[in-house]
Amino acid sequence: MENNIRDLRKQKGLTQDELASTLEVTRQTIISLENGRYTASLQLAFKIARFFGESIEDIFVFEEE
Amino acid sequence: MEFREKVKNRIKGHILIHIGTLAVMAAAYMFVGERMRELLVSLAIAVSVVKIVRIVSDALLLTDDKRLKKREINENDERNRSIATRARSAAFLISVCIMALAGLVLDYVGLSMYMEAIFYCMCGMLVLYVVTYLIMQKIY
Numbered sequence: 001m002e003n004n005i006r007d008l009r010k011q012k013g014l015t016q017d018e019l020a021s022t023l024e025v026t027r028q029t030i031i032s033l034e035n036g037r038y039t040a041s042l043q044l045a046f047k048i049a050r051f052f053g054e055s056i057e058d059i060f061v062f063e064e065e
Numbered sequence: 066m067e068f069r070e071k072v073k074n075r076i077k078g079h080i081l082i083h084i085g086t087l088a089v090m091a092a093a094y095m096f097v098g099e100r101m102r103e104l105l106v107s108l109a110i111a112v113s114v115v116k117i118v119r120i121v122s123d124a125l126l127l128t129d130d131k132r133l134k135k136r137e138i139n140e141n142d143e144r145n146r147s148i149a150t151r152a153r154s155a156a157f158l159i160s161v162c163i164m165a166l167a168g169l170v171l172d173y174v175g176l177s178m179y180m181e182a183i184f185y186c187m188c189g190m191l192v193l194y195v196v197t198y199l200i201m202q203k204i205y
Contacts, residue, residue: 020138029144041143 002061006034008052023047068137069127076123083116157194161187 009019009030016034020027025044032038033048040048040060049056086109093105126133139145164187171180 024138024141026139026142026145029142032144038144038147044143 001039002036002063003033004059004061005030005048008054008059009034012052022051069133072123072126072133072136076120079116079120079123083113083120086112086116157190161190164190 005019009016014022016030017027020030023030023044029038033040045056045060049059052059090106090109090113093102093109097105126136164183168180168183168187171177171183
């Protein structure tokens with residue numbers, strides 16, 4: 001799923017490792033999320049949205065197949 | 066349960082399994098025929114070595130908070146869990162296919178007894194899959 005995580009992370013001046021530590025996931029998960037190779041669970045999506053102070057819809061782009 | 070407690074319980078589990086493995090080795094020497102004995106002892110040694118490594122690794126983990134936190138994140142990471150689930154699923158499917166193929170080959174070369182054993186195992190696994198699926202449907 002496409003998302004703006006990379007842009008939001010860079011705006012906050014965070015490395016992937018720092019973001020991963022804050023969200024309590026691995027750095028590989030952040031890399032996969034940013035590349036759109038992995039779709040976050042609802043729980044993780046909420047965590048990310050809360051961290052960046054945005055809504056889920058503003059971060060994740062839902063594309064109907 | 067806190068992760069530190071989880072690791073401590075895990076170490077206790079490893080120790081119990083290690084003791085059980087040594088008991089199996091001892092029983093193999095006393096009660097089992099030579100061919101089976103070699104197989105059981107080899108298996109027991111392999112399990113023992115793995116358990117000793119795990120006990121030492123987990124014990125060292127308890128002495129380093131940073132590594133403990135990193136291990137906790139690795140184990141609870143949703144992507145890692147998702148990968149593990151998919152890997153188990155794929156391994157099950159591949160195992161069933163290999164067993165089917167092996168059964169056919171064994172029957173072709175005249176080892177029907179082994180072919181039957183493999184097919185019974187395969188049927189058991191498939192029945193278990195269906196039962197587990199139905200139970201999980203009720204739970205979730």
